[in-house]
Amino acid sequence: MWLEFGRVFQQLSADADVRAVVLSGAGDKAFTAGLDVQSASQDSTLMSDQKDPARKAKGMRAQIEEFQASIGAMEKCEKPVIAAMHGIALGLAIDISCTADIRICASNTRFAVKEVDIGLAADIGTLARLPKIVGSTSWVKDVCLTARDFSAQEALAVGFVSQVHEGKEKTVQVAIDLAANIAEKSPVAVQGTKELLNHARDHSTVDTLRYTQLWNSVALQGADFPAAILSVLKKQKPTFAKL
Amino acid sequence: MWLEFGRVFQQLSADADVRAVVLSGAGDKAFTAGLDVQSASQDSTLMSDQKDPARKAKGMRAQIEEFQASIGAMEKCEKPVIAAMHGIALGLAIDISCTADIRICASNTRFAVKEVDIGLAADIGTLARLPKIVGSTSWVKDVCLTARDFSAQEALAVGFVSQVHEGKEKTVQVAIDLAANIAEKSPVAVQGTKELLNHARDHSTVDTLRYTQLWNSVALQGADFPAAILSVLKKQKPTFAKL
Amino acid sequence: MWLEFGRVFQQLSADADVRAVVLSGAGDKAFTAGLDVQSASQDSTLMSDQKDPARKAKGMRAQIEEFQASIGAMEKCEKPVIAAMHGIALGLAIDISCTADIRICASNTRFAVKEVDIGLAADIGTLARLPKIVGSTSWVKDVCLTARDFSAQEALAVGFVSQVHEGKEKTVQVAIDLAANIAEKSPVAVQGTKELLNHARDHSTVDTLRYTQLWNSVALQGADFPAAILSVLKKQKPTFAKL
Amino acid sequence: MWLEFGRVFQQLSADADVRAVVLSGAGDKAFTAGLDVQSASQDSTLMSDQKDPARKAKGMRAQIEEFQASIGAMEKCEKPVIAAMHGIALGLAIDISCTADIRICASNTRFAVKEVDIGLAADIGTLARLPKIVGSTSWVKDVCLTARDFSAQEALAVGFVSQVHEGKEKTVQVAIDLAANIAEKSPVAVQGTKELLNHARDHSTVDTLRYTQLWNSVALQGADFPAAILSVLKKQKPTFAKL
Amino acid sequence: MWLEFGRVFQQLSADADVRAVVLSGAGDKAFTAGLDVQSASQDSTLMSDQKDPARKAKGMRAQIEEFQASIGAMEKCEKPVIAAMHGIALGLAIDISCTADIRICASNTRFAVKEVDIGLAADIGTLARLPKIVGSTSWVKDVCLTARDFSAQEALAVGFVSQVHEGKEKTVQVAIDLAANIAEKSPVAVQGTKELLNHARDHSTVDTLRYTQLWNSVALQGADFPAAILSVLKKQKPTFAKL
Amino acid sequence: MWLEFGRVFQQLSADADVRAVVLSGAGDKAFTAGLDVQSASQDSTLMSDQKDPARKAKGMRAQIEEFQASIGAMEKCEKPVIAAMHGIALGLAIDISCTADIRICASNTRFAVKEVDIGLAADIGTLARLPKIVGSTSWVKDVCLTARDFSAQEALAVGFVSQVHEGKEKTVQVAIDLAANIAEKSPVAVQGTKELLNHARDHSTVDTLRYTQLWNSVALQGADFPAAILSVLKKQKPTFAKL
Missing domain, CATH: 3.90.226.10 (2-enoyl-CoA Hydratase; Chain A, domain 1)
Incomplete structure (x- = not known):
């Protein structure tokens, strides 16, 4: 089981x-x-x-x-x-x-x-x-x-x-x-948040900050960040593609 | 900014x-x-x-x-x-x-x-x-x-x-x-306390204890520790030099 | 002193x-x-x-x-x-x-x-x-x-x-x-619990899990685990040898 | 593949x-x-x-x-x-x-x-x-x-x-x-040696020494150590069970 | 100076x-x-x-x-x-x-x-x-x-x-x-190699492997990898954009 | 023994x-x-x-x-x-x-x-x-x-x-x-060198550099460093007090 x-x-x-x-x-x-x-x-x-x-x-x-x-x-x-x-x-x-x-x-x-x-x-x-x-x-x-x-x-x-x-x-x-x-939220944002919080538990602050730089250097290239920003500006509810 | x-x-x-x-x-x-x-x-x-x-x-x-x-x-x-x-x-x-x-x-x-x-x-x-x-x-x-x-x-x-x-x-x-x-407190004591607490966050207990030994081996040679001790004994309010 | x-x-x-x-x-x-x-x-x-x-x-x-x-x-x-x-x-x-x-x-x-x-x-x-x-x-x-x-x-x-x-x-x-x-509890269980909790404070989760495998691979070979299990099944109060 | x-x-x-x-x-x-x-x-x-x-x-x-x-x-x-x-x-x-x-x-x-x-x-x-x-x-x-x-x-x-x-x-x-x-050597000794050398690569000396204590506290309870000692004393070639 | x-x-x-x-x-x-x-x-x-x-x-x-x-x-x-x-x-x-x-x-x-x-x-x-x-x-x-x-x-x-x-x-x-x-080589490959080798010096093997996954998950999306592959297949000398 | x-x-x-x-x-x-x-x-x-x-x-x-x-x-x-x-x-x-x-x-x-x-x-x-x-x-x-x-x-x-x-x-x-x-050399320099090299074995480069700052912030206040410098300038052989 x-x-x-x-x-x-x-x-x-x-x-x-x-x-x-x-x-x-x-x-x-x-x-x-x-x-x-x-x-x-x-x-x-x-x-x-x-x-x-x-x-x-x-x-x-x-x-x-x-x-x-x-x-x-x-x-x-x-x-x-x-x-x-x-x-x-x-x-x-x-x-x-x-x-x-x-x-x-x-x-x-x-x-x-x-x-x-x-x-x-x-x-x-x-x-x-x-x-x-x-x-x-x-x-x-x-x-x-x-x-x-x-x-x-x-x-x-x-x-x-x-x-x-x-x-x-x-x-x-x-x-x-x-x-x-x-x-309903951006899966890129949500899954990144889980990953980085789990990383923090077992690494030093300096290490997690560096890992975070790398993580977001690609995550921010996805469609979710601009889409979410736009939704806030337009006060609309965004939808996000699967991840 | x-x-x-x-x-x-x-x-x-x-x-x-x-x-x-x-x-x-x-x-x-x-x-x-x-x-x-x-x-x-x-x-x-x-x-x-x-x-x-x-x-x-x-x-x-x-x-x-x-x-x-x-x-x-x-x-x-x-x-x-x-x-x-x-x-x-x-x-x-x-x-x-x-x-x-x-x-x-x-x-x-x-x-x-x-x-x-x-x-x-x-x-x-x-x-x-x-x-x-x-x-x-x-x-x-x-x-x-x-x-x-x-x-x-x-x-x-x-x-x-x-x-x-x-x-x-x-x-x-x-x-x-x-x-x-x-x-108003000893800046040697205050700044050492901040440093050692921050060290503890990202190091093992053994490592922080060792770093602490080294830190206080010089901090305790300053004027603040004897001055503070004396103030306690004499029930006076001490002043401490800049750091 | x-x-x-x-x-x-x-x-x-x-x-x-x-x-x-x-x-x-x-x-x-x-x-x-x-x-x-x-x-x-x-x-x-x-x-x-x-x-x-x-x-x-x-x-x-x-x-x-x-x-x-x-x-x-x-x-x-x-x-x-x-x-x-x-x-x-x-x-x-x-x-x-x-x-x-x-x-x-x-x-x-x-x-x-x-x-x-x-x-x-x-x-x-x-x-x-x-x-x-x-x-x-x-x-x-x-x-x-x-x-x-x-x-x-x-x-x-x-x-x-x-x-x-x-x-x-x-x-x-x-x-x-x-x-x-x-x-009154098994000293094998009690002392192991203290050891593993202290280990967790200064090690990553992965490291403590591995150390735990090793620890219990011998601790579970002692008499206490089967004795405790038996007590639970028989609803009796067990006694455990010294450790 | x-x-x-x-x-x-x-x-x-x-x-x-x-x-x-x-x-x-x-x-x-x-x-x-x-x-x-x-x-x-x-x-x-x-x-x-x-x-x-x-x-x-x-x-x-x-x-x-x-x-x-x-x-x-x-x-x-x-x-x-x-x-x-x-x-x-x-x-x-x-x-x-x-x-x-x-x-x-x-x-x-x-x-x-x-x-x-x-x-x-x-x-x-x-x-x-x-x-x-x-x-x-x-x-x-x-x-x-x-x-x-x-x-x-x-x-x-x-x-x-x-x-x-x-x-x-x-x-x-x-x-x-x-x-x-x-x-031909004791598999308990051989596999323990591999494990501890690999452990040393990624851990501090103090950590590996502690892990070693735990490892050998059970490994030495096996038949291989006394059998090997006896072989040396008797100048015989030992055989060791599978592991 | x-x-x-x-x-x-x-x-x-x-x-x-x-x-x-x-x-x-x-x-x-x-x-x-x-x-x-x-x-x-x-x-x-x-x-x-x-x-x-x-x-x-x-x-x-x-x-x-x-x-x-x-x-x-x-x-x-x-x-x-x-x-x-x-x-x-x-x-x-x-x-x-x-x-x-x-x-x-x-x-x-x-x-x-x-x-x-x-x-x-x-x-x-x-x-x-x-x-x-x-x-x-x-x-x-x-x-x-x-x-x-x-x-x-x-x-x-x-x-x-x-x-x-x-x-x-x-x-x-x-x-x-x-x-x-x-x-003359891909700067994405070269700078990544320096970064990962330096990371290995101060981290465990498991940590460097994980950091590597993340690093290459974006590095491999650049133009250099397909360009280099193609050059090998075509036996041509590639050129790579600045990084 | x-x-x-x-x-x-x-x-x-x-x-x-x-x-x-x-x-x-x-x-x-x-x-x-x-x-x-x-x-x-x-x-x-x-x-x-x-x-x-x-x-x-x-x-x-x-x-x-x-x-x-x-x-x-x-x-x-x-x-x-x-x-x-x-x-x-x-x-x-x-x-x-x-x-x-x-x-x-x-x-x-x-x-x-x-x-x-x-x-x-x-x-x-x-x-x-x-x-x-x-x-x-x-x-x-x-x-x-x-x-x-x-x-x-x-x-x-x-x-x-x-x-x-x-x-x-x-x-x-x-x-x-x-x-x-x-x-014959400065015991402050010699013992510090042993300590820092041993520290490097089990710590990251960043950690050893920080520990080194602290170590020398007191070691350099001793008499040995100025005495050694003076000896070099005067081309004399220095002697150093016990440590």
């Missing part, structure tokens, strides 16, 4: 008809409850006959890398992704939503970085991304070390999500409206 | 009589409304006859680099800069204020990272600096991808500004008082 | 019987008032007869490095450290608490990054770590450049601390309960 | 029966003459109808990235790869061989970083890797800026290749013997 | 008529003997009345930064620079030539990293660039710590220069021929 | 009477044959009863870290270290000599990165440092993956050592003369 998840986002990234993506969870109860503990207890790599720790490690590194790559495909997707969460959102729910661009949730969402309670440090992305997504390291370490629940309101207060709405339906609708709003 | 902006801050940085700087916008209406769309529609580089995309790109890279350098001169200025904003503060207003050390604003300020609405990814500094200035990446991407307005209160809640006051006049006065307060 | 502080945390890091640490200040009045100004005025390195600035600098670099290393031992301690602060918490109090994993405080705590007022840029860690611990750079520069006090509530609002409680006694009790909670 | 190249090396990396790889060119005349100019002149992305430079750029970035990933699969292959080159070795030949671990060549090999002569900066890896593979930057820039030929002897003198032999047949035989020699 | 040096290279970088640059020294005796010791003994910053070490340091940092920027302008010049050296080439001669792309010299050249002998660590660029320009760190530290002379032949053997010729006249002629050769 | 090695170099670094260090091996036969295989086969951490791989790993990480730190103390020693090698120089001999500043050897020296032959990837520093010390990566991987011997002449050709002499006695004498030569 997670390999499929990765492939879907590779496709969304390449498909020029797609301009923004909303990710939500099926059903009323949960965004996702994370790892299926029953199934993990029978995982073939973890439970393999291989007894040599050095050899077993190679298989495990490969498996974690593949899992990280599948979830990370959402971050690499060149279109903005909005995660609309509700209900139970544990473990992998955090790994996944950390790779979204914008996180909003229903007021009943119950989050937890649950991994410590099943005996492991979160390894699909939460520990790499969460401290770069919210501002309070003390809070990040609190929730990651204790595996305690935190509410939608707490998530909003620390900046993990940027909006909270009543119920799943309303939350998803807001996400779709937000996506529709973004989809 | 922006080249002039850069030169002014180079001069403020070099002038030993200056100990802190307040930047505000003239007039009641706006800090700045950003790019002049009319003028941009006639920009010589963007609208040049050059048809070869590779050659056109070189001119555009150079132009963006020059613009970034002018605005970035405020960040490189060795004295603390306080941006006191009010009214309309769009596009370039965000690029500029991101290079200030402290941001405060009037309660009527209306901010927006407006660039997406004119068909481009912000390229003068907002996308490189904003995610390192506030804690919530979800919020940063929301405002950058939608180009929506945000209020003074919202800016305070996410930490983009650290104070909100009633009206421009009061805001500027608070900024001046803050600058006066800083100006 | 600070050398002793460092050695204590090296020992806590190595002692497998220790699973979590609480740091609080003795007495009712202060967590710590920071540098003893009287004693600093007689510091042998600062006040040495050495008149050659280049030679004096070498001694000072060494002294700052040693001090940084002692305080930094708390960050390197492989067990989570909870700083429970109260009363006066100035200067070195901030350097120290920045190396803790979780910061909580009593509602009467009075914080200040005081160094500018004694004529120096903070050099034991505050300027390197504080901007990576809280989300608002404008606030960080405000408190570092002005040396002004800030309250427990302000510290909570910007995310410097993640909990505020009434009085020292209650605060310390909460910290101990939190530590006890963490101590 | 290049997508196939990438898939082959992914398979070689995963197949535990493979312990070392030799890459050579078919036929007597060339390792590879690089880009097929005739075919490039009809490349669908380059020659597409898309006239919008911003939109065209997206397709080209994707195409270059895919090409880089295919060739880069050889570097990511966890088994050592020996490139045995002969005859004409232009353009892509350099991109490819830069991703090998060991480069040897026949004395008749004629190399060139040919891209400048077909109007582009090399973009499949040569410019990113060559300056990290040989010691003389002056030489690297000479051959990359002039696109001039260089001989096997010159390649040896600057360290681009580490051995030169008479003729293709002899060169390939030496490569196979070298691979066979490596294949 | 050095400020002038910087301005000249800024102009050469911007002037589209310039496609390659040769730097040589006037007169028969020296490329440059480096710092004028007599003049340094009267340097206003070094010998200023300022007695406060912290304040004096600020002036010195600014002066070194300005000097570094002037010399570094040659590295930032977007056209390839060939340094053709002869005779005495001490101290600053090394700082300067380290910022060139290609270094060649006359067989009578006498080099030395002379700074240690006048009581300082080289601060205009030699210590930052030399270890990244030649392959043997042991040799680099030998010549930098002892300040001993080294010959043209030794410079060639370690890769500091890539060619040695008889006498200044011949050396300069070779440099001019090399520049002329480069000047 | 290795802990002692580390402590000796910490002491040499701190002792102002020491200005340069020569490291050689006792006896005629070997610089060092590296790990004592007999003793390794009884190593308490490796052979401990601990069966839990996650717990065993923690002990091993700590042990490797301690070993790395001991050997690395030679690199951190602020005085230049010259390694004068002879005879057998295997395994740890390479780890150790990679942390020296200058490497010279007797013509009879027989080197090998031997670790692969005892079933492990070298973990005390060779794999982190060797690729940054010599220019040919193909050669580095050849000797690290095959564990084959290489001679003094081969070490010289690739730049691992910078001088080869006849016999141990002569080699050590040359090293002592070299150290004596360095010891």
Whole structure:
């Protein structure tokens, strides 16, 4: 299923008809409850006959890398992704939503970085991304070390999500409206903005400024910038070609 | 005008009589409304006859680099800069204020990272600096991808500004008082603090700690540290020489 | 005393019987008032007869490095450290608490990054770590450049601390309960979580993800993961061996 | 064909029966003459109808990235790869061989970083890797800026290749013997050595040392280290299980 | 004079008529003997009345930064620079030539990293660039710590220069021929190659590969690539427009 | 013994009477044959009863870290270290000599990165440092993956050592003369040169240039620079105070 998840986002990234993506969870109860503990207890790599720790490690590194790559495909997707969460959102729910661009949730969402309670440090992305997504390291370490629940309101207060709405339906609708709003804008501007903000996270200011010069030296040669300028001057609503 | 902006801050940085700087916008209406769309529609580089995309790109890279350098001169200025904003503060207003050390604003300020609405990814500094200035990446991407307005209160809640006051006049006065307060302190201590905090943004903790050792190995040899210590012991108000 | 502080945390890091640490200040009045100004005025390195600035600098670099290393031992301690602060918490109090994993405080705590007022840029860690611990750079520069006090509530609002409680006694009790909670969990999971979150602060996302693969390729071979999984399935409370 | 190249090396990396790889060119005349100019002149992305430079750029970035990933699969292959080159070795030949671990060549090999002569900066890896593979930057820039030929002897003198032999047949035989020699050693030791040397290229010394601690903390738990030690003590030839 | 040096290279970088640059020294005796010791003994910053070490340091940092920027302008010049050296080439001669792309010299050249002998660590660029320009760190530290002379032949053997010729006249002629050769090639290809090789020096392989994708996504849209391809197919000599 | 090695170099670094260090091996036969295989086969951490791989790993990480730190103390020693090698120089001999500043050897020296032959990837520093010390990566991987011997002449050709002499006695004498030569120079200049060259290895050019500005802003305030300048003008031999 997670390999499929990765492939879907590779496709969304390449498909020029797609301009923004909303990710939500099926059903009323949960965004996702994370790892299926029953199934993990029978995982073939973890439970393999291989007894040599050095050899077993190679298989495990490969498996974690593949899992990280599948979830990370959402971050690499060149279109903005909005995660609309509700209900139970544990473990992998955090790994996944950390790779979204914008996180909003229903007021009943119950989050937890649950991994410590099943005996492991979160390894699909939460520990790499969460401290770069919210501002309070003390809070990040609190929730990651204790595996305690935190509410939608707490998530909003620390900046993990940027909006909270009543119920799943309303939350998803807001996400779709937000996506529709973004989809009407220049895809050259939108996708460039995502790329450059992601670049900033992992590079120095000087490096991102230089990368930005290069990026816009071609992006500004497209039809969108003059078309948008013209629309502003003429107070018309522009339309932009696919990208 | 922006080249002039850069030169002014180079001069403020070099002038030993200056100990802190307040930047505000003239007039009641706006800090700045950003790019002049009319003028941009006639920009010589963007609208040049050059048809070869590779050659056109070189001119555009150079132009963006020059613009970034002018605005970035405020960040490189060795004295603390306080941006006191009010009214309309769009596009370039965000690029500029991101290079200030402290941001405060009037309660009527209306901010927006407006660039997406004119068909481009912000390229003068907002996308490189904003995610390192506030804690919530979800919020940063929301405002950058939608180009929506945000209020003074919202800016305070996410930490983009650290104070909100009633009206421009009061805001500027608070900024001046803050600058006066800083100006009374040891310029060796103040300028070192700015330098080391900026260093921390783009370097690992280990690197900043090492750079700090070197910095203070000479800063502490100046007259300010013993003078300040003595003032504390004698409960007197110290004065510090220019730097 | 600070050398002793460092050695204590090296020992806590190595002692497998220790699973979590609480740091609080003795007495009712202060967590710590920071540098003893009287004693600093007689510091042998600062006040040495050495008149050659280049030679004096070498001694000072060494002294700052040693001090940084002692305080930094708390960050390197492989067990989570909870700083429970109260009363006066100035200067070195901030350097120290920045190396803790979780910061909580009593509602009467009075914080200040005081160094500018004694004529120096903070050099034991505050300027390197504080901007990576809280989300608002404008606030960080405000408190570092002005040396002004800030309250427990302000510290909570910007995310410097993640909990505020009434009085020292209650605060310390909460910290101990939190530590006890963490101590019951798998030490493999807990110590891995601390390590990976600290790694994320100073590395790119890609680098931390790769380091995580390697880390869990051996951590998951331990007894804790299957034991924890089994406990969840059997709804029992697991116990974990020392690490 | 290049997508196939990438898939082959992914398979070689995963197949535990493979312990070392030799890459050579078919036929007597060339390792590879690089880009097929005739075919490039009809490349669908380059020659597409898309006239919008911003939109065209997206397709080209994707195409270059895919090409880089295919060739880069050889570097990511966890088994050592020996490139045995002969005859004409232009353009892509350099991109490819830069991703090998060991480069040897026949004395008749004629190399060139040919891209400048077909109007582009090399973009499949040569410019990113060559300056990290040989010691003389002056030489690297000479051959990359002039696109001039260089001989096997010159390649040896600057360290681009580490051995030169008479003729293709002899060169390939030496490569196979070298691979066979490596294949008899502990795969845990061999693959760890490749991983850590590659890590060193792109990380600071401190970072690689830390990664090394973690790597060997599990690698040394395998059967190979005690088996190898025992073989040395008993002066026997060890055999090592697959990895 | 050095400020002038910087301005000249800024102009050469911007002037589209310039496609390659040769730097040589006037007169028969020296490329440059480096710092004028007599003049340094009267340097206003070094010998200023300022007695406060912290304040004096600020002036010195600014002066070194300005000097570094002037010399570094040659590295930032977007056209390839060939340094053709002869005779005495001490101290600053090394700082300067380290910022060139290609270094060649006359067989009578006498080099030395002379700074240690006048009581300082080289601060205009030699210590930052030399270890990244030649392959043997042991040799680099030998010549930098002892300040001993080294010959043209030794410079060639370690890769500091890539060619040695008889006498200044011949050396300069070779440099001019090399520049002329480069000047006939596509300036889009040539300047891109310089940019990407310089990028590789200070970034990870992954980062340079990504930057390369972006660079060529616009460079390949220019007229040079199809023109060069066509020339190869038609076996004609292409000409390329200015850049 | 290795802990002692580390402590000796910490002491040499701190002792102002020491200005340069020569490291050689006792006896005629070997610089060092590296790990004592007999003793390794009884190593308490490796052979401990601990069966839990996650717990065993923690002990091993700590042990490797301690070993790395001991050997690395030679690199951190602020005085230049010259390694004068002879005879057998295997395994740890390479780890150790990679942390020296200058490497010279007797013509009879027989080197090998031997670790692969005892079933492990070298973990005390060779794999982190060797690729940054010599220019040919193909050669580095050849000797690290095959564990084959290489001679003094081969070490010289690739730049691992910078001088080869006849016999141990002569080699050590040359090293002592070299150290004596360095010891007569300004220790401010010499130690600054070592620091800045080491900084360059692990930082970008821009970062090292900035660090250099700061370093010399205090170093040039010492007595050595004017004294050295004066000596040159007066053609006298200067003497420099201890550092």
